[in-house]
Amino acid sequence: MHTAPPDPANLFARRQQVAEALRAVLPARCVLAEPEDTRPYECDGLAAYRQLPMVVVLPDSEAQVIAIVNVCRQLQVPIVPRGAGTGLSGGAMPIADGVVLSTARLNQIIRMDAYSRTAVVQPGVRNLAISDAAARHDLYYAPDPSSQIACTIGGNVAENSGGVHCLKYGLTVHNVLRVRMVTIEGEVVELGGESLDAPGLDLLAVFIGSEGMLGIVTEVTVKLIPKPSTARVIMASFSEVGAGCNAVADLIAAGIIPAGLEMMDQTSARMVEPFCKAGYDTEAAAILLCEADGTPEEVEEDIARMTAVLQAAGASAIAVSQNEAERLRFWSGRKNAFPAAGRISPDYYCMDGTIPRKRLAEVLAGIARMETKYGLRCANVFHAGDGNLHPLILFDANQPDEFARAEAFGAEILAMSVEVGGTITGEHGVGIEKINSMCEQFTAQELEAFFAVKRAFDPLKLLNPDKAIPTLNRCADMGKMRVTGGVLKFPDLPRF
Amino acid sequence: MHTAPPDPANLFARRQQVAEALRAVLPARCVLAEPEDTRPYECDGLAAYRQLPMVVVLPDSEAQVIAIVNVCRQLQVPIVPRGAGTGLSGGAMPIADGVVLSTARLNQIIRMDAYSRTAVVQPGVRNLAISDAAARHDLYYAPDPSSQIACTIGGNVAENSGGVHCLKYGLTVHNVLRVRMVTIEGEVVELGGESLDAPGLDLLAVFIGSEGMLGIVTEVTVKLIPKPSTARVIMASFSEVGAGCNAVADLIAAGIIPAGLEMMDQTSARMVEPFCKAGYDTEAAAILLCEADGTPEEVEEDIARMTAVLQAAGASAIAVSQNEAERLRFWSGRKNAFPAAGRISPDYYCMDGTIPRKRLAEVLAGIARMETKYGLRCANVFHAGDGNLHPLILFDANQPDEFARAEAFGAEILAMSVEVGGTITGEHGVGIEKINSMCEQFTAQELEAFFAVKRAFDPLKLLNPDKAIPTLNRCADMGKMRVTGGVLKFPDLPRF
Numbered sequence: 001m002h003t004a005p006p007d008p009a010n011l012f013a014r015r016q017q018v019a020e021a022l023r024a025v026l027p028a029r030c031v032l033a034e035p036e037d038t039r040p041y042e043c044d045g046l047a048a049y050r051q052l053p054m055v056v057v058l059p060d061s062e063a064q065v066i067a068i069v070n071v072c073r074q075l076q077v078p079i080v081p082r083g084a085g086t087g088l089s090g091g092a093m094p095i096a097d098g099v100v101l102s103t104a105r106l107n108q109i110i111r112m113d114a115y116s117r118t119a120v121v122q123p124g125v126r127n128l129a130i131s132d133a134a135a136r137h138d139l140y141y142a143p144d145p146s147s148q149i150a151c152t153i154g155g156n157v158a159e160n161s162g163g164v165h166c167l168k169y170g171l172t173v174h175n176v177l178r179v180r181m182v183t184i185e186g187e188v189v190e191l192g193g194e195s196l197d198a199p200g201l202d203l204l205a206v207f208i209g210s211e212g213m214l215g216i217v218t219e220v221t222v223k224l225i226p227k228p229s230t231a232r233v234i235m236a237s238f239s240e241v242g243a244g245c246n247a248v249a250d251l252i253a254a255g256i257i258p259a260g261l262e263m264m265d266q267t268s269a270r271m272v273e274p275f276c277k278a279g280y281d282t283e284a285a286a287i288l289l290c291e292a293d294g295t296p297e298e299v300e301e302d303i304a305r306m307t308a309v310l311q312a313a314g315a316s317a318i319a320v321s322q323n324e325a326e327r328l329r330f331w332s333g334r335k336n337a338f339p340a341a342g343r344i345s346p347d348y349y350c351m352d353g354t355i356p357r358k359r360l361a362e363v364l365a366g367i368a369r370m371e372t373k374y375g376l377r378c379a380n381v382f383h384a385g386d387g388n389l390h391p392l393i394l395f396d397a398n399q400p401d402e403f404a405r406a407e408a409f410g411a412e413i414l415a416m417s418v419e420v421g422g423t424i425t426g427e428h429g430v431g432i433e434k435i436n437s438m439c440e441q442f443t444a445q446e447l448e449a450f451f452a453v454k455r456a457f458d459p460l461k462l463l464n465p466d467k468a469i470p471t472l473n474r475c476a477d478m479g480k481m482r483v484t485g486g487v488l489k490f491p492d493l494p495r496f
Numbered sequence: 497m498h499t500a501p502p503d504p505a506n507l508f509a510r511r512q513q514v515a516e517a518l519r520a521v522l523p524a525r526c527v528l529a530e531p532e533d534t535r536p537y538e539c540d541g542l543a544a545y546r547q548l549p550m551v552v553v554l555p556d557s558e559a560q561v562i563a564i565v566n567v568c569r570q571l572q573v574p575i576v577p578r579g580a581g582t583g584l585s586g587g588a589m590p591i592a593d594g595v596v597l598s599t600a601r602l603n604q605i606i607r608m609d610a611y612s613r614t615a616v617v618q619p620g621v622r623n624l625a626i627s628d629a630a631a632r633h634d635l636y637y638a639p640d641p642s643s644q645i646a647c648t649i650g651g652n653v654a655e656n657s658g659g660v661h662c663l664k665y666g667l668t669v670h671n672v673l674r675v676r677m678v679t680i681e682g683e684v685v686e687l688g689g690e691s692l693d694a695p696g697l698d699l700l701a702v703f704i705g706s707e708g709m710l711g712i713v714t715e716v717t718v719k720l721i722p723k724p725s726t727a728r729v730i731m732a733s734f735s736e737v738g739a740g741c742n743a744v745a746d747l748i749a750a751g752i753i754p755a756g757l758e759m760m761d762q763t764s765a766r767m768v769e770p771f772c773k774a775g776y777d778t779e780a781a782a783i784l785l786c787e788a789d790g791t792p793e794e795v796e797e798d799i800a801r802m803t804a805v806l807q808a809a810g811a812s813a814i815a816v817s818q819n820e821a822e823r824l825r826f827w828s829g830r831k832n833a834f835p836a837a838g839r840i841s842p843d844y845y846c847m848d849g850t851i852p853r854k855r856l857a858e859v860l861a862g863i864a865r866m867e868t869k870y871g872l873r874c875a876n877v878f879h880a881g882d883g884n885l886h887p888l889i890l891f892d893a894n895q896p897d898e899f900a901r902a903e904a905f906g907a908e909i910l911a912m913s914v915e916v917g918g919t920i921t922g923e924h925g926v927g928i929e930k931i932n933s934m935c936e937q938f939t940a941q942e943l944e945a946f947f948a949v950k951r952a953f954d955p956l957k958l959l960n961p962d963k964a965i966p967t968l969n970r971c972a973d974m975g976k977m978r979v980t981g982g983v984l985k986f987p988d989l990p991r992f
Contacts, residue, residue, distance in 0.1 A: 115749065115854060160693055171693055173701075187941040195850040196882045197656050197667055197705065199921045199930070199937060200965060201946050205669075205701030209693065226751035253611065255722035297797055354691040358611060386692045425695045434695070441695060445683040449953070450697050456948035469696060 014097060015054045018077055022057055022099075025067035030105075032056040041082065041100045045147075046090035046433055048403070053080070053094030058102045062182065062218040065101070069216065070186045072099055078462050081212040083123065083155025086147040088350060089431030091158060091211045091467055101216060103154045109133050110219065117224045118177060118194065123154025123217040127161075130222060139224035142169035145427070146335065154217045160209030162427035164260045164334075167385035168293075169225070171427070173208040180219035181207065184458045189215070206453065211429050212464040214457040228293035231259065232303055233330050236310045237284035237317040241265060244286035245360035247313035248384045251290065252357060254309050256302065260291035261385030262334050265364070268379040268392075269333070272340040278333030281317055288315075288384065289334055291327075337381040337392065345377075345394035349406045352434075353417030354388045354426035366416050367391055374409040376402070388426030389417070415440055430468040438468075439475035447472060507593060511550045514573055514595065518553055521563040526601075528552040537578065537596045541643075542586040542929055544899070549576070549590030554598045558678065558714040561597070565712065566682045568595055574958050577708040579619065579651025582643040584846060585927030587654060587707045587963055597712060599650045605629050606715065612690065613720045614673060619650025619713040623657075626718060635720035638665035641923070642831065650713045656705030658923035660756045660830075663881035664789075665721070667923070669704040676715035677703065680954045685711070702949065707925050708960035710953040724789035727755065728799055729826050732811040733780035737761060740782035741856035743809035744880045747786065748853060750805050752798065756787035757881030758830050761860070764875040764888075765829070768836040774829030777813055784811075784880065785830055787823075833877040833888065841873075841890035845902045848930075849913030850884045850922035862912050863887055870905040872898070884922030885913070911936055926964040934964075935971035943968060 019033040032038050033055045043050045054077075059065045072079050078098035085092055094100050106122035109130070113119070114137035119130055127148040131140040144163035145151055151161070157179060162171045169175070178192040192204030207214055238244035244263060251258065264272075264287045269280040280287055288310070292302035303320055310318055321327035333340075341348040355363050364380060371378050382389040393409050395402040414424040414437045424430070424437040438447070450469045457463070515529040528534050529551045539546045550573075555561045568575050574594035581588055590596050602618035605626070609615070610633035615626055623644040627636040640659035641647055647657070653675060658667045665671070674688040688700030703710055734740035740759060747754065760768075760783045765776040776783055784806070788798035799816055806814055817823035829836075837844040851859050860876060867874050878885040889905050891898040910920040910933045920926070920933040934943070946965045953959070 115745070116852060117749075160698075162693065166692060173693075173698065183941070183945070185941075189939075189941050189945050191942075191945075193919055194852060194917070195919050195922065196662060196884070197658065197669075197850070197921070197923055198919050199926045199934060200942075201949055202656075202669065202701045202705055203945055203949065205698045206949075209698055249611070253613075295797065297793065301791065301793055354693070356612065356690060388692070421690070423689060423691050423694050425693070426691065427693055430695045438695060443685075445679070445685050446696075449679070449685055449687075449699060452952035453697055453699065453702075453949055456952040457945070 011054065011097060018075055018099065019055050021071045021075060022055065022068065025071060026057065026059065026064055030058050030060065030064065032058070038100075041085070041094060041102070044082070044085040044090060044092040045088045046093070046431065049090050049093055049432060051094045051096060053100040054097050056100045056102060058105050060105050062188070065182045065216050065218055066186045066188070068099070068101060069182055069184060072462060073184055073186065073460065076460065076462065078465050079216070080464050081154070081158065081216055083152035083158065084126070084150050086151040087155060087159060087429060087431065088352070089425070089429040089433040091429050091431035091464070093432055095465070103152060103217070106218065112137070114139060116194065118221055119224055120219060120221050121153055123157070123220060124152050127151050127153060127156055134224050137224070138227050140227050141222050142175050142225055143172050146338070153220050153222065157208050157217055157220060158210070158212050159429040160427070162383070162388070164262060164383065167261055167383065168257050168259045173205055175223045176204070176208060176220060177223055178221035179204060179207055179217055181215035181217050183215050184460065184462055188218070194221070209429070211431065211468040213454055213468060214463065228259070230296045230299045231291055231293040231327060232299050233260070233289055233291040233321045233327050234303060234306055234310065235279070235319045235330050236288045236290065236315040237281040238286045238288070238314065239284060239316045241286045241364050242361040243314045244288055245364070247288060247310055247315065248360065249357050250309050250313050251306060252385070254305065256305055256309070258290045258302070258306065258385060259293040260289065261383070262289045263287065263382055263384035264334060264337070265380040267377065268337055268381045271344055271379050272333040272337055275340045275343055276333045276336050278329055280333050284316065289330060334381060337379070341379060341392045341394060346396040346398065349393040349395065349410055351389065351391045351393065351410045351413050352425050352428040353414050353422055354386065355417050355420050355422035357384070357387045359420040359422070360384065360387065363389070363416060363420060367413060370409055370412055374405045376405055376409055378409070383426070386426070387422065389413070411437060432467055435468065435470045436474070436478055438470045439478055444472050444475070447475070507550065510593060514571055515551050517567045517571060518551065518564065521567060522553065522555065522560055526554050526556065526560065528554070537581070537590060537598070540578070540581040540586060540588040541584045542589070542927065545586050545589055545928060547590045547592060549596040550593050552596045552598060554601050556601050558684065561678045561712050561714055562682045562684070564595070564597060565678055565680060568958060569680055569682065569956065572956065572958065574961050575712070576960050577650070577654065577712055579648035579654065580622070580643070580646050582647040583651060583655060583925060583927065584848070585921070585925040585929040587925050587927035587960070589928055591961070599648065599713070602714065608633070610635065614690065614717055615720055616715060616717045617649055619653070619716060620648050623647050623649060623652055630720050633720075634723050636723050637718050638671050638721055639668050642834070649716050649718065653704050653713055653716060654706070654708050655923070655925040658879070658884070660758060660879065663757055663879065664753050664755045669701055671719045672700070672704060672716055673719055674717035675700060675703055675713055677711035677713050679711050680956065680958055684714070690717070705925070707927065707964040709950055709964060710959065724755070726792045726795045727787055727789040727823060728795050729756070729785055729787040729817045729823050730799060730802055730806065731775070731815045731826050732784045732786065732806045733777040733813040734782045734784070734810065735780060735812045737782045737860050738857040739810045740784055741860070743784060743806055743811065744856065745853050746805050746809050747802060748881070750801065752801055752805070754786045754798070754802065754881060755789040756785065757879070758785045759783070759878055759880035760830060760833070761876040763873065764833055764877045767840055767875050768829040768833055771836045771839055772829045772832050774825055776829050780812065785826060830877060833875070837875060837888045837890060842892040842894065845889040845891065845906055847885065847887045847889065847906045847909050848921050848924040849910050849918055850882070851913050851916050851918035853880070853883045855916040855918070856880065856883065859885070859912060859916060863909060866905055866908055870901045872901055872905055874905070879922070882922070883918065907933060928963055931964065931966045932970070932974055934966045935974055940968050940971070943971070
């Protein structure tokens, strides 16, 4: 069982012991133990939290992953798996007396099969590299997180990543057919298969999004789909945020599933327009981008139907991209919202709540009230179609209490998301960032169900411990234990 | 821990004890303990296997489900949950000293929300009753197992049921948003939610298809989708089975996802035609039915594209339904294949293997060889689009060894399915029927991963024990343990 980290004096000796044991089973180049070598691994995309790992390992093969797991299990060293380190919730944050297992060298595309439309890849293959390799068959891998140029499929599996097209094409869990992984026992297990359904428990789905807590991915079989021959996007302006939100609900209610359905508020549009020249209406209270893709006939029909719904919903202006260059220009503002935020504000904090679509207007009004309460601006860009908000809270970390206020602002947005029937994360994962908010999302019984499954895979709690699921003690300490359905009955509370 | 059943003398006393304990917490009408009352529950759709249960309970409410679970846990009585009993793999087969928990009285539609396109229903609501209730909003629930007039949503969740439209619209797991369930601890847990992704482990997916082994469903939130305004079906004849199989692969490779894509061999067509007058070409070696649905423009485009692919693949005749009556007639043969088999043969045994689409021709040739080997005829109808075969092995149970030969024939089909990279069940579940074939499908490590999750939910092994997952001892006894990836290393083998 992983316990409290040893004191610094002991940590040095422990590092020697662990590095030596790992070097006995791995080539020397695969083990980094000096702080100057391990420094690049001290944080992921949630850069506000940093911790130097004890040792970093970069295996070349599945056999080496098994060797690493066996050493770490025998010495009871926790393992933090890491993809490209682009995650935004601190899922790959190191542990002081733990090993970071980077999949960077497991970067081979093993097989590409145009006939079955699948690719078998190692976990360190970049998301976009799969689509690049499939392009010669006119196929691509659908989930497109905004970090897709850098993030890896292993990290996508850990976080169940989405992207702007996930309303129509689904998340990672909908596009991965099979995962091969090494358990903490050092055994190789394959989850899933190429059929629609498989016998036995659906452990593939529970594994995807499990944030590195159940095993180490060594191979992923992904679904490839044909590249749509055409895509066009509508840019619609609304003079009231509420009308824009209602338009989103109306599109869905009309039976239309756009390939992308994104919304930006005025703060966002004004933030990106000088930077991107996307042609956004900076006088509008909200801008909607609605994309259709498919054959030219399908696209034409969808554009006509969406235009009619947007007009009926009160759009003050509507433009449709007339060619691919214009389509990319319409998207450029949305896709560059994060760098644009970095341009106008020293720091920003990106949230990731998801809410029922029909509560969009109300939640945006709540966020506007919080801007006053916390004295911070917030730019709202979001995947409107699936209700996944990405409020960007703008702050300056050099001002004494602004980071604390930004954190409190973010936590209140998540609490409101849960209150209206939503969740605390749409696609970025829980990691360490949102672990306290999990106490508001789930009851003790539900958290215990998570822990029971975690224990089933990792009884010694060595795989990415203390991430994603808060202990019941932690929730009780926060005074935030959610209780539904009557009495809180929990005979053997903090087993984990 | 559930152990071997007591001998008959003790069983009577045990039944009295359990029935009394249940009547102390339930209205008398909810507890059946006399053999004349429990007889209707002695089997499900796999009628070849029968066992009288000790007691049957029919709760009216979730509170009663909790009370039943608490009594059974305290007295260590196994519980077999049961929906409509239409399952084909024996998942609801009773246990001699166990309780059958029927959800028949939990049959209320709790909420129907056209705006969010969801329905919240109790587990005993029939599959078709949901679509009937949603019809006034022009919505329906997509998964349509052939038993949909009788089977319940709770049973669909247990088996992850599909249907002829699942290639396009998905299985139960793709159409259920949330499950509320009672754990063996008597606690209520909600799994899933209305967002695309939810934080924490994806226990909803592992629960769906878990064949009653993880908890008792008390409420299900399903997704509703708009009824397509139009549907048309193509009926294509092929003079060689292989050409028909290739046409299926070509359709998928062309980027077309038909609403339904079904195939019948000549034996099936000749079996159903005199009965249904569907207009099938009984000289063809294989018949394909390919449906398109959507707006009239979408359907017209899809029909044109599918027709071109079928012609290029060498179809000897093609007919397209010209109206709804004709569409239903084309389908009538396929939908009545099972009753037609019952008409020409005293008994039939329906298999449910799934194989990679590109191996279809080869597997059908293998089945043809087995017809000779076992001296039994086999009619092949199947969900060609997703590679899900339903070979109907025709036999006469009154002939001394025909049932045994039919069972061996079926087992060999499943073994071949695994060998070509497929699975032993597409949509009917494992239950007791295919439990031995699970040893061929999975390695010891993979079976242990299933058991570890099962133990996490049900450490006393009271929920539908001895179904769906074979113990490692059982596999070892059969000499069928699959070993991949090196040495079989299993320190604590038969914990379960």
